Amino acid sequence: MRLGYGLNLEQTQKLIMTPELRQAITILQLSALDLSTYVEEQLLENPLLENLEENPETKGEVEPPVVEEKAPDEKWEVDWQEYFQDQDENRVRQERVTLEDNQRFDPFTAAAPTLLDYLLEQLHVQKATASLSVAEYIVGNLNDNGYLALSTKEIADEMKVSLETAEEALSLVQTLDPLGVGARNLEECLRLQLPLLPDNPPELTEFLKYLEDLAAGRLQRIAHMLKISLNRVQELADMVRKLDPKPGLRFSSPGEVRYVVPDVVIEEIQGEFIILVNDITVPRLGINKVYRDALGQDEGTETRKFVEQKLNAAAWLIRSIEQRRLTLYKVANAIVKWQTEFLRHGIRHLRPLTLRDIAEEIGVHESTVSRATAHKYVQTPKGIFEFKFFFANSMGRGNQNDSGITTDVIKLVLKDIIATENPKNPYSDQKLADLLKARDMEISRRTVAKYRDELGISATSVRKRY
Secondary structure: OOOOOOOOOOOOOOOOOOHHHHHHHHHHHOOHHHHHHHHHHHHHHOOOEEEOOOOOOOOOEEOOOOOOOOOOOOOOOOOHHHHHHHHHHHOOOOOOOOHHHOOOOOOOOOOOOEHHHHHHHHHOOOOOOOOHHHHHHHHHOEOOOOEEOOOHHHHHHHHOOOHHHHHHHHHHHOOOOOOOOOEOOHHHHHHHOHHHOOOOOOHHHHHHHHHHHHHOOOHHHHHHHHOOOHHHHHHHHHHHOOOOOOHHHHOEOOOOOOOOOOOEEEEEEOOEEEEEEOOOOOOOEEEOHHHHHHHHOOOOOHHHHHHHHHHHHHHHHHHHHHHHHHHHHHHHHHHHHHOHHHHHHOHHHOOOOOHHHHHHHHOOOHHHHHHHHOOOEEEEOOEEEEHHHHOOOEEOOOOOOOOOEEHHHHHHHHHHHHHOOOOOOOOOHHHHHHHHHOOOOOOOHHHHHHHHHHOOOOOHHHHOOO
16 A cells, blocks of 8 residues: 555534633623623723723613513624614613612621630630630630530640640630530530530430430430330430530631522512523623724724724623523523423422423523533522522433422422321331332332431431330
8 A cells, every 4th residue: 555645625514612602601601790700800801891880971882682582593693893883873772670670688798606706705704814815715726516626635735734724714615605615526515515404314414425326226225224214215315306416507607608699580470480680790891982983994003903803802792691691591481481380389399300401492502501500590489599400300200200200309208208107117218118109209218218318317217216
């Protein structure tokens, strides 16, 4: 076989990831708050972009009008020169909803005290002693649960005090509210809270030494070791369950507060669902007319090239933001059609739904739906949910129940069944599987055990009452 050189022409089709396309994909994935930050950055980088809300009297170009519900699918190929000429002639401004048009909500919340602040406040009213500064050091070393990971010897060495002073300081901390803080293990934490119980029998202190047996459901062993009846063991266990194993968690931690801003709002008005894409935080963009007029200069100048480059970037950004709004609206509208019963009647009516279902409904690729819904929230009449909540797993699709049943619904039914069982003869996992099967929810015993654990429900031996 002879090797040689030659020239060939070949036509191929492939997707080229241009900077503009990459920007459009990035914008589609951003939440409302992230998009607002991104637009602010672009305003600083591109002089042709203008924030029309900061300059209400500007003569710049406005962004494209909001797409109506029944607007046809728009293409990305746009004659931008014609587009801006049309805007010059019409000067149609998009009406935007402002906070004044709706009920006002206070955007600020009072800062909840942290565990550290709450404990220090109590210490500062104590009588000044040598152990007070050590107590402040101990409080500063408690974890979020209120536990202390240091020994009194380590505290004494660090603070250069005697072991006795360190122990006095720890005792002081352990008297503070909430009781249980400053404990070094679970048993000590619960023991510190025993005075809170209206009935504090003497055997309860000894009972706390068998927490591992209690968690494993070995009640008979506890009864044997303490020489009490099984019924008494369960009475003591019920008392222990009233105590707080993590007393520090009731307080907030610095930087832990998380605010959720819905990207889409779904409201039911007179029996009809209305969808609003929440982009009120995103600056309204326009094109700076002064810079755009520079396009009338002679071709080939550096100024014209610069303005053309920035104009294309600005126009594409405006278009990408509008395309994001349109895609979010279409996705939300498809979800409303699919999950109407859930939006009206609650979790029991949540239908199985996949990204592919929505993609086929609105005529886009599955990855587009994934990007459009990633890390975004939707406010509905039933509460605020992540978009991914609506893409519920299905059990039984294609079997007896052709519409399928979501795992969330199965868990809810499972919880209801266990709540009505006879506590002296609780259902086994196999029995629960049989009861679910009788309701057209056919799952295995192992799956029942998995869902039960996810619901935080104990095994049969632990649930049994004597």
